[in-house]
Amino acid sequence: MLVLGIETTCDETSCAVVRDGVEILSNVIYSQIDIHSKFGGVVPELACRHHIDAISHVLTEALHKANVTLQEIDLIAVAKGPGLIGALLIGIHFAKALAWSLKKPIVGVNHVEAHLYAAIMSQPQPASLPALGVVLSGGHTSLVHMHGIGNYSLLGETVDDAIGEAFDKTAKILGLGYPGGPIIEKLAKKGNPKRFAFKAGQVKGRELDFSFSGIKTAVYYTIKDMQLSQDDICDVAASFQEAVFFDVLRKTELAIAVAGIEAIYLGGGVTQNSYLRELFQSKCPTACFWPKGDLCLDNAAMIAGLGYHMSHSESPFSIEPETRIPFHK
Ligand code: KG4
Ligand code: ZN
Numbered sequence: 001m002l003v004l005g006i007e008t009t010c011d012e013t014s015c016a017v018v019r020d021g022v023e024i025l026s027n028v029i030y031s032q033i034d035i036h037s038k039f040g041g042v043v044p045e046l047a048c049r050h051h052i053d054a055i056s057h058v059l060t061e062a063l064h065k066a067n068v069t070l071q072e073i074d075l076i077a078v079a080k081g082p083g084l085i086g087a088l089l090i091g092i093h094f095a096k097a098l099a100w101s102l103k104k105p106i107v108g109v110n111h112v113e114a115h116l117y118a119a120i121m122s123q124p125q126p127a128s129l130p131a132l133g134v135v136l137s138g139g140h141t142s143l144v145h146m147h148g149i150g151n152y153s154l155l156g157e158t159v160d161d162a163i164g165e166a167f168d169k170t171a172k173i174l175g176l177g178y179p180g181g182p183i184i185e186k187l188a189k190k191g192n193p194k195r196f197a198f199k200a201g202q203v204k205g206r207e208l209d210f211s212f213s214g215i216k217t218a219v220y221y222t223i224k225d226m227q228l229s230q231d232d233i234c235d236v237a238a239s240f241q242e243a244v245f246f247d248v249l250r251k252t253e254l255a256i257a258v259a260g261i262e263a264i265y266l267g268g269g270v271t272q273n274s275y276l277r278e279l280f281q282s283k284c285p286t287a288c289f290w291p292k293g294d295l296c297l298d299n300a301a302m303i304a305g306l307g308y309h310m311s312h313s314e315s316p317f318s319i320e321p322e323t324r325i326p327f328h329k
Contacts, residue, residue, distance in 0.1 A: 004062075004073045004098075005304025006055075008091030009083025009111045010139070011035075011042045013054040016300035017066035017073070021308035022121050025066035027294060027301035030054045037178045041168065048086035055094050062300070070102055077307020079300075080108030081322035082139065088321035099316040107312035108319040109303045112140050112327075113150060115267030117309075118291035118302035120149070128263035128287070132255055136248065136276075137268025138164035138179070141210050143255045144327055146265065149309045154327035155255050156208025160201075163244060164270050166212035170240050173220050174233055184237045185273050191231075191238030196222055198239050200247035208255055215243060245276050249283055256286055264288045272296045 003021070007014040016027040032050050036042045063070065078095035081088055092108070099106035116133040133144040133152060141158040161169065164181055171180025176187075198218050201211025219240055226232060252264065264286050270276065271290055280288045295302055 001074045001308060002068060002072055003075045003077050003304040003308050004070075005300035005302070005307060006059075006076065006078040006091045006095045007111070007298055007300040007303050008051045008055065008087050008094075009079045009081065010087060010298055011047045012298040013051050013058050014298065014300035015055070015059045015062035016304050017062055017068055018301055018304035018308065021305050024121075024301045025068065026062045027299055028058050028062040028065065029294060029297065029299050030058050031297075033179065040172050040178050042084070044084045044086055047084060048090055051087055051090040055090060070098070073102070073104060075307060075312055076104055076106045077109050077304050077310075078106065078319065079111045079114065079303050080319055081111060082325050083111060083321075083323065085321060085323050088323070092319055092321050096316040096319065105312040106316050106319060107307045107310045109307045109310065110325050111298075111303070112137075112142065112325070113152065114302040114306045115140075115291075116144070116146065116152075116265050117149065117306040118267050118295040118299070119265040119289045121302065121305040122292040122295055123289055127265075130259070130261050131263040131265050132252065132259055132261050132286075134248070134252055134264060134266045135268050136163050136266065136270035138162060138168065140268065141212070142327060143208055143251060145259045145261070150306065152327055155259060156206070156210065156251060157327070158210040158212060159203055160211050160213035161216070163210070163212055163248065164268065166216055166244060167270065169216045170219050173216060173223070174228075174236060176233075179269075181270055181273065184241055185275060187234045187237035188241045188275065191234030191236070193238040193242035195235040196239035198222075198243040200244050208251055208258070210247065210251065212244065215240065241275060245273075245279055248276075249279060252280075252284065262286060267291055267296070269297055
């Protein structure tokens with residue numbers, strides 16, 4: 001079964017063709033990072049305009065790379081949320097128009113669930129479920145109990161900033177570029193993680209929830225009156241990264257104990273971080289599965305992959321954008 005995936009939830013325009021939920025024939029990602037980086041974050045109106053300009057070209061390239069025609073596609077899977085409303089509308093209307101004109105079935109896919117599916121489709125072996133899902137992205141930080149593909153319940157989530165957002169905001173405070181994650185990772189390699197005692201927030205009575213808004217404020221007050229040298233910046237980056245990743249590790253270990261499972265699937269842009277991967281591989285006793293390559297980022301292959309597993313009785317007109325989709329507790 002050939003599934004065409006379409007992803008426009010934030011600032012990547014992506015189309016992919018995936019066979020039977022796992023075999024990626026193409027995964028074309030047009031990133032708008034260069035457009036948004038000069039503003040220090042994603043500008044929603046600009047993201048929408050660039051999705052409109054890019055999406056037809058991205059689709060043509062995805063079909064070309066996969067060496068298939070639109071007529072050969074069996075199902076269209078589109079990210080229906082969570083995301084920016086204008087950005088979602090572009091992908092959804094594009095997908096609806098394709099489905100209606102080609103008389104193809106269509107399914108709306110949860111972008112956050114797809115980030116976890118990215119780790120599943122990256123492995124040669126079938127998923128080990130039930131498992132713990134750890135979503136670490138620019139918009140989300142969640143611990144979920146994965147009972148089966150697409151059947152998840154929430155164990156913990158951030159009550160304020162997402163982890164990637166905390167990287168981006170901390171980088172901004174340090175006068176570094178956007179997105180902050182890759183820059184902080186690079187500088188942290190040269191820094192002393194023990195120099196500053198930063199701490200991620202704890203939520204009273206909810207030990208599996210996260211809070212990352214306080215740590216960026218702590219960074220701000222720590223450096224406010226300092227004349228920062230390059231070594232100081234590296235030390236701040238390393239101390240910040242250490243604090244947030246040890247917080248994620250500790251809560252992941254707690255969640256494993258609570259849920260009693262034997263595998264962890266991680267997903268989202270922050271999982272590109274090699275220090276995070278080393279930390280989990282060395283300290284976490286449970287098998288960890290990561291998305292490979294481009295599947296860490298926002299991409300349409302994960303949307304097509306998860307879409308394959310979902311029932312697709314929806315008419316093109318029943319899919320609506322959902323800017324927030326809570327996991328059920
Ligand atoms: O999953 P993603 O592409 O978009 C969302 O769905 O949010 O994640 C983007 C986020 C950004 O906040 C970015 O700073 C962060 O992922 N990120 C990283 C790294 N690469 C990207 N964070 C830490 N270390 C990295 N190497
Ligand atoms: Zn994402």
